[in-house]
Structures are given as structure tokens and as C-alpha cells.
Amino acid sequence: MLLIHCPYCDATLPEAEFAYAGEAHISRPADPSALSDEEWRDYLFIRTNARGPHFERWRHIHGCGRFFNAVRDTVSDRFLMTYKAGEARPDLTVKEAAE
Amino acid sequence: MTTQRHDFDPTPFLVEELPWAPRFSLRVRPENRAALAGALGLELPTAVGQRSTAGGVEVLCLGPDEWTILAPDAAPLAAGSGAAYAQIPHSLVEISDREITLRLSGAQALTALTTGCPRDIDAMPVGQGARTLFDSATVILWRDDRQDFRMDVWRSFLPHVRALLDQVMVELKSGL
Amino acid sequence: MSRYRIPGMGRVDPAAPVSFTFDGRSYQGLRGDTVASALLANGVHLMGRSFKYHRPRGVVTAGSEEPNALIGTSRGPGRFEPNTRATVQELRAGLTTESQNKWPSLKFDIGAVNDRAYMLFSAGFYYKTFMWPRSFWDKVYEPFIRAAAGLGKSPAEVDPDSYAHRNLHTDVLVVGGGAAGISAALTAAKSGARVVLVDENPEMGGSLLSDPSVRIDGRGSWAWLAEQLSQLRAAGVRLMTRTTAIGYYHQNFVGLVERVTDHLDQPPHGAPRERMWHVRAEQVVLAQGALEKPLVFDGNDRPGVMLAGAAQTYLNRYGVKVGDNAAVVTSHDSAWYAAFDLVDAGARVAAIADTRDSVRPDLVEAARKRGILVLTGHTATATEGRLRVKSVRVNPVRNGQVGAGRKIPCDALLICGGWTPSLHLFSHTKGSLTWDADSRTFLPDHKTEACQIAGAGRGLWGYGFVLEDGVKAGIAAAQALGRSADASDARVEGDRPGTGISQKELPTDRSPGKAKAFVDYQNDVTAKDIRLAVREGMRSIEHVKRYTTNGMATDQGKMSNINGLMIAADALGKEPPQVGLTTFRPPYTPTSFGAFAGYHKGATFEITRKTPIDPWAEAQGAVFEPVSLWRRAWYFPKAGEDMHAAVARECRATRASVGMFDASTLGKIEVAGPDAVEFMNRMYTNPWTKLQPGRCRYGLLLGEDGFIRDDGVIGRMSPDLFHVTTTTGGAARVLNMMEDYLQTEWPDLDVWLTSTTEQWATVAVNGPNARKVLEKLVEGLDLSDTNFPHMSVAECTVAGLPARLFRISFTGELGFEVNVPARHGLQLWKAIHEAGQQYDICPYGTETMHVLRAEKGYIIVGQDTDGTVTPQDAGLDWAIGKAKKDFVGKRSLSRPDIVAPNRKQLVGLLTEDGRKLEEGAQIVLDPSQSLPMTMAGHVTSSYDSVALGRPIAMAVVTGGLSRMGETVHIPMPDGTIRATITSTNFYDPAGERLKA
Structure with a gap:
């Protein structure tokens, strides 16, 4: 069982309190009717399936209830960071350089 | 050496259902x-x-x-x-009728909670609270004192939570 | 005193005899014994038969790694456990034990014929033997394999014991209570950290318990140990004995299993048998020590052949000598000390044969002083003795040539092939290993977790080194926590440092092809099997493992993996690290299902949610069915009624007069805020802007893929407030989906969602007399059709209770749903029941609800839909707000696949012969087509309808909506059924009854 840092509670808590919610930074198109069938297909179904750092969403469902974003390495199953919903996708090269 | 002694604990903790309140x-x-x-x-x-x-x-x-x-x-x-x-x-x-509140108190109230709560309850400061898990039920935990807690449980989950606490009570009474 | 017990030795209590039985015979041991030590004290070495060859086997170890001495234990009715390790099970009064894998008796076993036929059972035997003819599989091979397979026999009764669970958070978890673990724990605790120290044995001490002659800080090791333990207690360290760390997972999450009562004569009432601990530690110290390896040579498995360290433990810890006249074959210094201890305790050691050409002179000197024959540069090539070893044959090896053998009589043979660090938990974390060429063993290398490794677990030997290392680990753990810890050192006298080498199977002067030189005792894998696997093409150690089953038994290769690797590497002509080690996986030792289940058995197996009205239904003798986590009243049988009769009566009564139904489980969400209507417009397919407060509407919820996710009636309580209902099973899912959109897509909307599923209890009242019943109870509202027409909602008082009253129907009859605060739910139910007596009001359950709604063609999401059904497929186009620019799923409704012809569509089915269809039955258009037929759909709902006097069904059929009146076919085992496609609205299609 992993530990996950909730950016809203500012606490690191057991995974059991959280629920996975799919890949992050996939915004619902503002006007879906303007999209071609292919564009809409990509929005619905096409996902990164990253090997390594993966931007994904979690919800602190048995806690504060907030959805937030996380970067998790799918190889090591380790969280690199978490951040609030709506914040920009972090630049991992900057983060790595800082470490 | 093999231990064959154990101490019975007649009241490891107390569970009370608090009356309805707005x-x-x-x-x-x-x-x-x-x-x-x-x-x-x-x-x-x-x-x-x-x-x-x-x-x-x-x-x-x-x-x-x-x-x-x-x-x-x-x-x-x-x-x-x-x-x-x-x-x-x-x-x-x-939401007065949504949850029913249990009060858990006594020397092993904290231990009783650790049977079902994965988060570190002992680290919760007295006077704080949180929504968290007890077993697979979402609950709201209020820490009123070191060994004095309130736990708000959704009404339909209460029979399950109480049945678990009953088992824990029997276990803790055994002293082992 | 038993024949092999030495008075004055060991940590057992000579004043506390304990009786037990083994294979029906009574024996006496002492408090503090294990079953193994007690049997050995009585001269019993033969404890079981091996799995494949049924060879007689004795105990090999004194710990949890034991591969041979697996016994069945019984602690009373329902409390039988197979495969208990006799070396772990502590003696307790009245314990009944039995050997396994034998028939008719342990000493004479028919299955041992397998041993004679051993040539048949070589590596890959199953793969090669049971290949053809194919027809033999069902009748011959499978019954044979099933009869021969399995270790021990499964318990047949329900486990009457209880099991417990704890979550524990700590600063430092130290695994292993030997010298290293104790010094690490004490050092860390003195820094102020919270420390937990666990050990799988009944007492802390590890190898110190087997080495009483060592002196630490001027005291005997046992006195030093006692003093350390009291210091640990004083420092607040939680000491957990009989507790095995079974798995080490991410972020220092460690699973522990504590054996609570198996050692007690009279477990106190309510005490759990085992307790699973989920530990989260900031720092973990692994101090698990090392495991001794056997030497691999012909006959190394006879009863009486055991590890030298085990013999030393039986002697010093239990006061049991494993024989009167022992011999030793070793490649490590440690076995020499075991021999010395045996001689010093009064036993005879005939000889020490060491595979090394040169051995430390002080050891040789000490052996000679004790009258032990020293044979360096020797190999062992055979043993004799059927049920107990009688002799060992040893030969000199000079320049790779094996010389003439000599036979050394003995009644116990102590073997030692060196030690391998216990790498299991470290490997669970995917920590990498490094090959130490000097000791020819793997050591822990790169760590992936916040852990320290101390002592013999990282290849150190000798108490001086190990204690120092433990202190270092304690300091490192404390410093990682931001604490400062002080170094301390211990003065060790009479230390027993040592070195040794690891070996492949020992050289022999006989045919290696005929040698029964065992690598894996439990799975009966020999050195020859491993070499055969390599010859037959296995190159990866993982393939060798699976082909031979080496290391795949319940001991998880604790003793066999390294020896197996040495042999495989030699056969492949590679160095061991190039061949690699198989992966160790949790659990470290076999773990009971009970420990994993914890409190989740019987009534608390999983959550059972109950409504406020549940007690009434139970008192009435209702039959319940599970619906998601809820239990719901299924039907209310009267005396003598079966389900069919009860449901028919409930249906008839509701359509004829009035029925009542507990609908409290429906999900309810309060959607509130200035943007509530905008939010509803975006979420649901329906238009909400023009819905007036006081009115309600059927709402349909799609996923973005356009498929139906949920539905329910939604009332507008005020301009900014909606009372949303969801399906019972969908409540949490729908709220989560709504929160997702609100928080992450539309955070600009001023609207909030609150689950009120459990705030309200809900009673549905349906039937032509529904209004008459409710009128007696309702205050503040005119229930007439004019004032309160179908699809209305209002706040009022019902039976004196504040209520939200809906006029809606899931039956096609005049219907109402009354919501009151949940604590009043039962009171409301009883009031309606009483008011309805005049009209013979009939409580009905979920089955009648299903029948009545099916007669109207109302769908159940999840029964008539399966996640691939669009609103058009379900005939629900009318629920789509055509003028709305967007809502969740709208764009998908014009995707090519969704608008394609011949999608499966929901229709009604009426059978021509009046038979009831089976739900799930497949439908074909042409019953005479060749096999396999093209499936055209399946039956989703099927019931006997009282109102229609015949069975009805709903089904999804390819292009079904354009096939009205056509005949389809449902092939069943007893013949093909013909059915006509109809509308799903079977009853009162004009809906007159709703408007009553």
C-alpha cells in the first residue's frame, strides 16, 4: 500500500483513502461538437500508457474529497509529486535538475 | 520462554451511540x-x-x-x-439523519480504532478531526482527548462497524 | 527425563512436562519445546515422508525454514491444520499431531514405491509423461495427478477461530531479534525514536539462544540478553515475539503475522489465533540473520541427517542431543563449534569431514583435543540406514580425484554447506544483490527503501562484528529520522567467528547419475534433476526452477535456491551471478487464510448495509437479496407460499389496490447553488431549464462515450435546488462522476453536491388506492390529480413527519414516494401500513418491483443495459434534450459506431408457447444456420406476469426496434423457443393508470 501526499490536506496518507481517477491533463473540449470523429475518439480513448513518469489524477475520496494530480513512475510505482487540480503540468526536467 | 499468563481486561474501551443532534x-x-x-x-x-x-x-x-x-x-x-x-x-x-455518532473512550479506544483505520490515528492532535476510513466505511473521526473519540458513521454502515467493534471488544478483553 | 534430554541444559522448563501425541502415540516434552525438539528428546527423527518419492524424512532445521518435518496438528474440533512445521509449533498440553504423505503408516509406506521408480520421476516428468493419448487425460492422468498431488490434507470444517488485524505506525521497525537486531533497536530507541522489534521465535535472542558459551560485556550471553531486553522495555520498545514479517512492500510497509494462541494450553475466551499487523515505518532495520545450507550428496536426506546449526540449537536451547554418536560433514567453520558443543555435553562425535583442504589450526586443535577424527579435503559420497542414518561414507579428494571411501558409523549426521544471508524481505523491495566472490554468496546491494541491513543478513559473522553492525544500523536509522544516537560497543569473549565456502554437489567416486543428492528436500529435487534441466535446454534460472520445481515448495527455496544455482551455474559453465537468482516473493513463511481475512468472516465478511425499515422486514419474515452492498427485502412470503406465489400475490395486490415498498436504498444527491440548473443541463441528457419548482423529471446520465450510466427521477425543489435520485448501486459512482466534472472541468460553477442517500428514508406507495391511503396521512398538501399531478414534488407533512413527497411511479400505477428523515423511516412505514389496512395494503419486495416495472418496460440500468447501450438503443431518445448544445456524452451519440444500423436495441419478447425465457439466453435469427450460430442478442429481463397472464421478457436484439412482430429463436438445451418481438411497454401502453 502506497502513501500519497494530498495537496489539499497537506498530509501524507495511506492509499486506502484515495481512488485513482485516470490520466491527468486531458481537458474536456470546450465545444465537443466542433471536433472531428477522430479528435473525439482521441479524447475519449487514447491515453499515454507511459513507462516511467505518468501524469495522473487521484481523488482523496475518503478524506477531503478533492481530485488532484500526481506524477507517478509506473516502473517503480513511486510518486514523484502531487499537485492541485488546475495547476499546470510540472516540468520534470526542472524538478530533476533541482534534486 | 513460553508465556502462559495473560491478563483479562474487563473494559478495554467503551462504545456509546450518541443521541440524535442537528x-x-x-x-x-x-x-x-x-x-x-x-x-x-x-x-x-x-x-x-x-x-x-x-x-x-x-x-x-x-x-x-x-x-x-x-x-x-x-x-x-x-x-x-x-x-x-x-x-x-x-x-x-x-444531514442530521445521515450519520450516527459513536463515542469511543477508555484505555484502549485508540487501539480499537487501529483495527480499522489505516491512517496514523495516534498522530492526530487532540481537538482535531478528519474524514477517513474505518474498515471499508467512510467515517468522520473527532479526537476529543487522547483516548476519547467520536466517529460519525453513515447510518446503514453502522451495523457492520458495530459488529467489528464488538469483535475487537471481545479480543481486547481476552488480554492477548 | 527423556532419553536424549540433557539435564541442566537448554531453556526449557524441566519442572513443566507437557504431554502430546504424534501419530497416535503419547510423548512427553517440556514447556518451551517445539514438537520437533520434543520428538528428538524422545529419539524420534522420522517425522514425515517426502512429497514425490515418499522417502522417510527427519527434521533438518530448528526454524521456520524447515522443509521436511511438516505435520498435521489438531487443537480440537475444526482446528486441524496441515503442513505445520514441527520446528515452529510450540508444545502445548493436549496437542495432537500426525505425520503426512504416508499410507498405511509412516514407517511402512506404499507410496515409497515411487522411490524405486525414481528414474521415472525426473525433472519435467509431468511434462513428458502426460502428453498422449489425449483421451487419457480425463480418465487416467488427471485422477492420478490429483490423487498424488497435494501436501497434507485440507481441513474439511469451518475454522472456528478468530483472527485479528492492526495498523501500526512507527519510526523504526527492526526485523529480527538476534544480536544485531537488539543492538539496533536499543540504539535507535535511546535516540528517542518509537521502535518496534519483531522476531518469529517465541523469545528474542536469535543465535544467542544457541550460543550460551559466548560472553558479552563480562556476562554470559543469556544474562546479557536478559539485561538487553529489560533495557529495551525500559526504553519503550514494543517487543513482538512469535511475529513473522511476511512481506516488505513500498514505502516501508511491512506485513507481520503474530501467532497469538497456538502455543497456549487454554487460550482465553475471545483471543484471536493470529493477528495481522500492517506496519508503516519511517525506517526499517533488517536483521534477519543467515540461513544454513545443506551439502548436496547421495543420501543427504536420511532421517538423522540435519544441519549442524540445528543440532547446536537443539542442544543448547532445548537441552536435546540429536544422537549419541554424531559425524560432521561441512564446508564452514560453524559446524566445528556445533561438534565441540556436542562433545562438551557428553555426546560422541566420531569425525569431522571438511571439504576444504585447510582449516583454521585452532579448530583442528580443539577437535583433536576432544577426540574427534579430523578429515580435511574430504567429500561425502553416501549414507546408509533406512529409517535413520547408520553411517556416512567419506572419501579424500586430492587434485580433483576422489579417493577410496571409508564408512563412518553414526546415528546423526551434521551437515553444513555454509550460510546465506536471509535476503527474502530485502528482495521483496526489489533491492539488488551483489555476488561476493570470496564467500561465494549473494549479499544485499542497492536499496530501494529507507532501510538498514545489519549483521549476518549482510554476510557478517561473529558476535563482535554483528553487535557493532547493529549499533551502526541503529545510529543510521536514528539519523535518518533527524535524531542523534550514541555509539556503544560491546566486549565479546569466546566469540565464534568463522568462514566457509559454498559448493555445488559434492564430488563422488560413484556414478553421479545414480546419486540421490537432494537440493530441494520438500519437492524432492536432486542435483541430477537440475543438470538434466540444463541439458534439456533450460538456460534461465527461472526456467530451471519451473522445470525442476526447485525452490517452489512451501519453504520457498530457503535452503535450496543457492545450492540449486551453484549446480545450474556449473552445468551452464557460468559464474552464479551471470545465471542469477530467482525472485523471492511474499509471504516469507506460509500464512493462514485466516490471518489475511482478519475480522472479515461470517457476518462481517463484507459490509451489509441496512435501511431503517430493515428490522420490520426481518420481523415479517422477508426473504432478502443483496443489491450492491445493501440487503433488500426480496419478497414477503406468507405461510406456505413459495417465491412464485408470494411475488404473484404482491403484484396482484399492488395493481388491484395498493402496495408499499422500501425504496430507501435509492441514491440521493442534493444539488444546490445558483448554477444548479446549468450543472444539471450539462450532466444529464434532459433539459432542466424549464422544469418548474415543484415538478420532477426522469433523468438520464451518460458517460462521455454516450452509453447509459445511470438514471433516476429528479425533483426541482426550488430554482437553485434539485433533489436527484440515482440507482441503488450507482449512488457513489454518480456522485463521484459529478464531483469530478464539477471540480476539474467546471470549477467556475457555483453549485455544491451533498449525498443525502442516508438522510432520507423512502417509502413508495403504488396502486389505484395509493392516494386514498396517503390522504389520511398528508397534511399541508392537496393530493388531487389537478393540484398534484403525475411528476410533482412537494414538501409537506406525512404522518406528522416532515417529508418530501414525490408523485412518481415505477410500476405504471398511481404512485407516490415519501421521503422523511431517516430516523423516522420505520415510523413512517408503520403509519402507511396501518393507514393502508382498509385497502389491504401489501408490502412488496424487489422482485415484485422488478416484475411491475418490466410490465411497463421501465429499464433497470445494469440489468437491461450493460455499458454498451445508448439512449437510442434503449428506446429513450425522448429523454434527450435535442436543443441542448452539449451535455456529457452528447458528442458520442453521433459517432459512426453509435449511429450505425443493426446495433442491439431493447425490445420486448413474447414466447409463442408461453414458456418463460431465461435471463441471459442467447437469441438467433435463423435457428437452422450451421454452428457456430450468429448471436443476435440476449434476454435481459424475464418474468411471469400476473397482469398479462403470461411470461414477458426484455431483450437486446440486433436492429430490434425495426423488427417489431418478427420471430426470433432462443436455442436452449431442451429445444429452441420461438418468440415474437414486441414493444417493451406490455401493460397499459397508453399510461392511463398513471393519471388516475
């Missing part, structure tokens, strides 16, 4: 929190887990825009909410 879920944008608190005459803590008590009204911050309020007299709260709504959009929903 309870509300309050939601408002964080930027409107202070204004609404002023309008309702409440203290709305800003950090998740923090509590306030004023004039017999208890408030627990469950999320960045969510508070649970225990107000013995519901009428002024409802009236204040209605009056403030147009200026400060928010939601105040009565």
Missing part, C-alpha cells in the same frame, strides 16, 4: 469563507482537520470548501444561511 454540511468557496462565517456567526477553520467551538456550535473543516457543523439550535443557522445566500452563494444541507 448536523449540517456547509459548502462555500474558500474566497467567500470569511464573509459567510461572519454572516452566520460561525468560526470556519481554514485547514482540513481543524475544529472550532463557539456558542455550543462545533465546526470541523473536512475539505478546503467543506465543513461539518453541529448546531444544537438549527433555526438561526438556517435563517442566516437563507439571508446570506443571495450575496454569498453557498450550500447548507441538513
Whole structure:
């Protein structure tokens, strides 16, 4: 069982309190009717399936209830960071350089 | 050496079901929190887990825009909410019947909670609270003292939670 | 005193005899014994038969790694456990034990014929033997394999014991209570950290318990140990004995299993048998020590052949000598000390044969002083003795040539092939290993977790080194926590440092092809099997493992993996690290299902949610069915009624007069705020803007893929407030989906969602007399059709209770749903029941609800839909707000696949012969087509309808909506059924009854 840092509670808590919610930074198109069938297909179904750092969403469902974003390495199953919903996708090269 | 002695504990902890009391879920944008608190005459803590008590009204911050309020007299709260709504959009929903509150106290109350709560309950400061898990039921935990807790459990989950606590009671009484 | 017990030795209590039985015979041991030590004290070495060859086997170890001495234990009715390790099971009064894998008796076993036929059972035997003819599989091979397979026999009764669970958070978890673990724990605790120290044995001490002659800080090791333990207690360290760390997972999450009562004569009432601990530690110290390896040579498995360290433990810890006249074959210094201890305790050691050419002179000197024959540069090539070893044959090896053998009589043979660090938990974390060429063993290398490794677990030997290392680990753990810890050192006298080498199977002067030189005792894998696997093409150690089953038994290769690797590497002509080690996986030792289940058995197996009205239904003798986590009243049988009769009566009564139904489980969400209507417009397919307060509407919820996710009636209580209902099973899912959109897509909307599922209890009242019943109870509302028409909602008082009253129907009859605060739910139910007596009101359950709604063609999401059904497929186009620019799922409704012809569509089915169809039955258009037929759909709902006097069904059929009146076919085992496609609205299609 992993530990996950909730950016809203500012606490690191057991995974059991959280629920996975799919890949992050996939915004619902503002006007879906303007999209071609292919564009809409990509929005619905096409996902990164990253090997390594993966931007994904979690919800602190048995806690504060907030959805937030996380970067998790799918190889090591380790969280690199978490951040609030709506914040920009972090630049991992900057983060790595800082470490 | 093999231990063959054990000490029975007749009352490892106590479980009481607290009587019904008015309870509300309050939601408002964080930027409107202070204004609404002023309008309702409440203290709305800003950090998740923090509590306030004023004039017999208890408030627990469950999320960045969510508070649970225990107000013995519901009428002024409802009236204040209605009056403030147009200026400060928010939601105040009565949930008095949604949860039933158990009080767990006694020397092993904390131990009893560790049977079902994965988070570090001992690290929760006295006077705080949180929504968390007990077994697979979502609960709201209030720590009133080192070994004195309230646990709000959704009504339909209560039989399961109580049955688990009954098992834990028998186990802890055995002294092993 | 038993024949092999040495008075004055060991940590057992000579004043506390304990009786037990083994294979029906009574024996006496002492408090503090294990079953193994007690049997050995009575001269019993033969404890079981091996799995494949049924060879007689004795105990090999004194710990949890034991591969041979697996026994069945019984602690009373229902409390039988197979495969208990006799070396772990502590003696307790009245314990009944039995050997396994034998028939008719342990000493004479028919299955041992397998041993004679051993040539048949070589590596890959199953793969090669049971290949053809194919027809033999069912009748011959499978019954044979099933009869021969399995270790021990499964318990047949329900486990009457209870099991417990704890979550524990700590600063430091130290695994292993030997010298290293104790010094690490004490050092860390003195820094102020919270420390937990666990050990799988009944007492802390590890190898110190087997080495009483060592002196630490001027005291005997046992006195030093006692003093350390009291210091640990004083420092607040939680000491957990009989507790095995079974798995080490991410972020220092460690699973522990504590054996609570298996050692007790009279477990106190309510005490759990085992307790699973989920530990989260900031720092973990692994101090698990090392495991001794056997030497691999012909006959190394006879009863009486055991590890030298085990013999030393039986002697010093239990006061049991494993024989009167022992011999030793070793490649490590440690076995020499075991021999010395045996001689010093009064036993005879005939000889020490060491595979190394040169051995430390002080050891040789000490052996000679004790009258032990020293044979360096020797190999062992055979043993004799059927049920107990009688002799060992040893030969000199000079320049790779094996010389003439000599036979050394013995009644116990102590073997030692060196030690391998216990790498299991470290490997669970995917920590990498490094090959130490000097000791020819793997050591822990790169760590992936916040852990320290101390002592023999990282290849150190000798108490001086190990204690120092433990202190270092304690300091490192404390410093990682931001604390400062002080170094301390211990003065060790009479230390027993040592070195040794690891070996492949020992050289022999006989045919290696005929040698029964065992690598894995439990799975009966020999050195020859491993070499055969390599010859037959296995190159990866993982393939060798699976082909031979080496290391795949319940001991998880604790003793066999390294020896197996040495042999495989030699056969492949590679260095061991190039061949690699198989992966160790949790659990470290076999773990009971009970420990994993914890409290989740019987009534608390999983959550059972109950409504406020549930007690009434139970008192009435209702039959319940599970619906998601809820239990719901299924039907209310009267005396003598079966389900069919009860449901028919409930249906008839509701359509004829009035029925009542507990609908409290429906999900309810309060959607509130200035943007509530905008939010509803975006979420649901339906238009909400023009819905007036006081009115309600059927709402349909799609996923973005356009498929139906949920539905329910939604009432507008005020301009900014909606009372949303969801399906019972969908409540949490729908709220989560709404929160998702609100928080992450539309955070600009001023609207909030609150679950009120459990705030309200809900009673549905349906039937032509529904209004008459409710009128007696309702205050503040005119229930007439004019004032309160179908699809209305209002706040009022019902039976004196504050209520939200809906006029809606899931039956096609005049219907109402009354919501009151949940604590009043039962009171409301009783009031309606009483008021309805005049009209013979009939409580009905979920089955009648299903029949009545099916007669009207109302769908159940999840029964008539399966996640691939669009609104058009379900005939629900009318629920789509055509003028709305967007809502969740709208764009998908014009995707090519969704608008394609011949999608499966929901229709009604009426059978021509009046038979009831089976739900799930497949439908074909042409029953005479060749196999396999093209499936055209399946039956989703099927019931006997009282109102229609015949069975009805709903089904999804390819292009079904354009096939009205056509005949389809449902092939069943007893013949093909013909059915006609109809509308799903079977009853009162004009809906007159709703408007009553």
C-alpha cells in the first residue's frame, strides 16, 4: 500500500483513502461538437500508457474529497509529486535538475 | 520462554451511540469563507482537520470548501444561511439523519480504532478531526482527548462497524 | 527425563512436562519445546515422508525454514491444520499431531514405491509423461495427478477461530531479534525514536539462544540478553515475539503475522489465533540473520541427517542431543563449534569431514583435543540406514580425484554447506544483490527503501562484528529520522567467528547419475534433476526452477535456491551471478487464510448495509437479496407460499389496490447553488431549464462515450435546488462522476453536491388506492390529480413527519414516494401500513418491483443495459434534450459506431408457447444456420406476469426496434423457443393508470 501526499490536506496518507481517477491533463473540449470523429475518439480513448513518469489524477475520496494530480513512475510505482487540480503540468526536467 | 499468563481486561474501551443532534454540511468557496462565517456567526477553520467551538456550535473543516457543523439550535443557522445566500452563494444541507455518532473512550479506544483505520490515528492532535476510513466505511473521526473519540458513521454502515467493534471488544478483553 | 534430554541444559522448563501425541502415540516434552525438539528428546527423527518419492524424512532445521518435518496438528474440533512445521509449533498440553504423505503408516509406506521408480520421476516428468493419448487425460492422468498431488490434507470444517488485524505506525521497525537486531533497536530507541522489534521465535535472542558459551560485556550471553531486553522495555520498545514479517512492500510497509494462541494450553475466551499487523515505518532495520545450507550428496536426506546449526540449537536451547554418536560433514567453520558443543555435553562425535583442504589450526586443535577424527579435503559420497542414518561414507579428494571411501558409523549426521544471508524481505523491495566472490554468496546491494541491513543478513559473522553492525544500523536509522544516537560497543569473549565456502554437489567416486543428492528436500529435487534441466535446454534460472520445481515448495527455496544455482551455474559453465537468482516473493513463511481475512468472516465478511425499515422486514419474515452492498427485502412470503406465489400475490395486490415498498436504498444527491440548473443541463441528457419548482423529471446520465450510466427521477425543489435520485448501486459512482466534472472541468460553477442517500428514508406507495391511503396521512398538501399531478414534488407533512413527497411511479400505477428523515423511516412505514389496512395494503419486495416495472418496460440500468447501450438503443431518445448544445456524452451519440444500423436495441419478447425465457439466453435469427450460430442478442429481463397472464421478457436484439412482430429463436438445451418481438411497454401502453 502506497502513501500519497494530498495537496489539499497537506498530509501524507495511506492509499486506502484515495481512488485513482485516470490520466491527468486531458481537458474536456470546450465545444465537443466542433471536433472531428477522430479528435473525439482521441479524447475519449487514447491515453499515454507511459513507462516511467505518468501524469495522473487521484481523488482523496475518503478524506477531503478533492481530485488532484500526481506524477507517478509506473516502473517503480513511486510518486514523484502531487499537485492541485488546475495547476499546470510540472516540468520534470526542472524538478530533476533541482534534486 | 513460553508465556502462559495473560491478563483479562474487563473494559478495554467503551462504545456509546450518541443521541440524535442537528448536523449540517456547509459548502462555500474558500474566497467567500470569511464573509459567510461572519454572516452566520460561525468560526470556519481554514485547514482540513481543524475544529472550532463557539456558542455550543462545533465546526470541523473536512475539505478546503467543506465543513461539518453541529448546531444544537438549527433555526438561526438556517435563517442566516437563507439571508446570506443571495450575496454569498453557498450550500447548507441538513444531514442530521445521515450519520450516527459513536463515542469511543477508555484505555484502549485508540487501539480499537487501529483495527480499522489505516491512517496514523495516534498522530492526530487532540481537538482535531478528519474524514477517513474505518474498515471499508467512510467515517468522520473527532479526537476529543487522547483516548476519547467520536466517529460519525453513515447510518446503514453502522451495523457492520458495530459488529467489528464488538469483535475487537471481545479480543481486547481476552488480554492477548 | 527423556532419553536424549540433557539435564541442566537448554531453556526449557524441566519442572513443566507437557504431554502430546504424534501419530497416535503419547510423548512427553517440556514447556518451551517445539514438537520437533520434543520428538528428538524422545529419539524420534522420522517425522514425515517426502512429497514425490515418499522417502522417510527427519527434521533438518530448528526454524521456520524447515522443509521436511511438516505435520498435521489438531487443537480440537475444526482446528486441524496441515503442513505445520514441527520446528515452529510450540508444545502445548493436549496437542495432537500426525505425520503426512504416508499410507498405511509412516514407517511402512506404499507410496515409497515411487522411490524405486525414481528414474521415472525426473525433472519435467509431468511434462513428458502426460502428453498422449489425449483421451487419457480425463480418465487416467488427471485422477492420478490429483490423487498424488497435494501436501497434507485440507481441513474439511469451518475454522472456528478468530483472527485479528492492526495498523501500526512507527519510526523504526527492526526485523529480527538476534544480536544485531537488539543492538539496533536499543540504539535507535535511546535516540528517542518509537521502535518496534519483531522476531518469529517465541523469545528474542536469535543465535544467542544457541550460543550460551559466548560472553558479552563480562556476562554470559543469556544474562546479557536478559539485561538487553529489560533495557529495551525500559526504553519503550514494543517487543513482538512469535511475529513473522511476511512481506516488505513500498514505502516501508511491512506485513507481520503474530501467532497469538497456538502455543497456549487454554487460550482465553475471545483471543484471536493470529493477528495481522500492517506496519508503516519511517525506517526499517533488517536483521534477519543467515540461513544454513545443506551439502548436496547421495543420501543427504536420511532421517538423522540435519544441519549442524540445528543440532547446536537443539542442544543448547532445548537441552536435546540429536544422537549419541554424531559425524560432521561441512564446508564452514560453524559446524566445528556445533561438534565441540556436542562433545562438551557428553555426546560422541566420531569425525569431522571438511571439504576444504585447510582449516583454521585452532579448530583442528580443539577437535583433536576432544577426540574427534579430523578429515580435511574430504567429500561425502553416501549414507546408509533406512529409517535413520547408520553411517556416512567419506572419501579424500586430492587434485580433483576422489579417493577410496571409508564408512563412518553414526546415528546423526551434521551437515553444513555454509550460510546465506536471509535476503527474502530485502528482495521483496526489489533491492539488488551483489555476488561476493570470496564467500561465494549473494549479499544485499542497492536499496530501494529507507532501510538498514545489519549483521549476518549482510554476510557478517561473529558476535563482535554483528553487535557493532547493529549499533551502526541503529545510529543510521536514528539519523535518518533527524535524531542523534550514541555509539556503544560491546566486549565479546569466546566469540565464534568463522568462514566457509559454498559448493555445488559434492564430488563422488560413484556414478553421479545414480546419486540421490537432494537440493530441494520438500519437492524432492536432486542435483541430477537440475543438470538434466540444463541439458534439456533450460538456460534461465527461472526456467530451471519451473522445470525442476526447485525452490517452489512451501519453504520457498530457503535452503535450496543457492545450492540449486551453484549446480545450474556449473552445468551452464557460468559464474552464479551471470545465471542469477530467482525472485523471492511474499509471504516469507506460509500464512493462514485466516490471518489475511482478519475480522472479515461470517457476518462481517463484507459490509451489509441496512435501511431503517430493515428490522420490520426481518420481523415479517422477508426473504432478502443483496443489491450492491445493501440487503433488500426480496419478497414477503406468507405461510406456505413459495417465491412464485408470494411475488404473484404482491403484484396482484399492488395493481388491484395498493402496495408499499422500501425504496430507501435509492441514491440521493442534493444539488444546490445558483448554477444548479446549468450543472444539471450539462450532466444529464434532459433539459432542466424549464422544469418548474415543484415538478420532477426522469433523468438520464451518460458517460462521455454516450452509453447509459445511470438514471433516476429528479425533483426541482426550488430554482437553485434539485433533489436527484440515482440507482441503488450507482449512488457513489454518480456522485463521484459529478464531483469530478464539477471540480476539474467546471470549477467556475457555483453549485455544491451533498449525498443525502442516508438522510432520507423512502417509502413508495403504488396502486389505484395509493392516494386514498396517503390522504389520511398528508397534511399541508392537496393530493388531487389537478393540484398534484403525475411528476410533482412537494414538501409537506406525512404522518406528522416532515417529508418530501414525490408523485412518481415505477410500476405504471398511481404512485407516490415519501421521503422523511431517516430516523423516522420505520415510523413512517408503520403509519402507511396501518393507514393502508382498509385497502389491504401489501408490502412488496424487489422482485415484485422488478416484475411491475418490466410490465411497463421501465429499464433497470445494469440489468437491461450493460455499458454498451445508448439512449437510442434503449428506446429513450425522448429523454434527450435535442436543443441542448452539449451535455456529457452528447458528442458520442453521433459517432459512426453509435449511429450505425443493426446495433442491439431493447425490445420486448413474447414466447409463442408461453414458456418463460431465461435471463441471459442467447437469441438467433435463423435457428437452422450451421454452428457456430450468429448471436443476435440476449434476454435481459424475464418474468411471469400476473397482469398479462403470461411470461414477458426484455431483450437486446440486433436492429430490434425495426423488427417489431418478427420471430426470433432462443436455442436452449431442451429445444429452441420461438418468440415474437414486441414493444417493451406490455401493460397499459397508453399510461392511463398513471393519471388516475
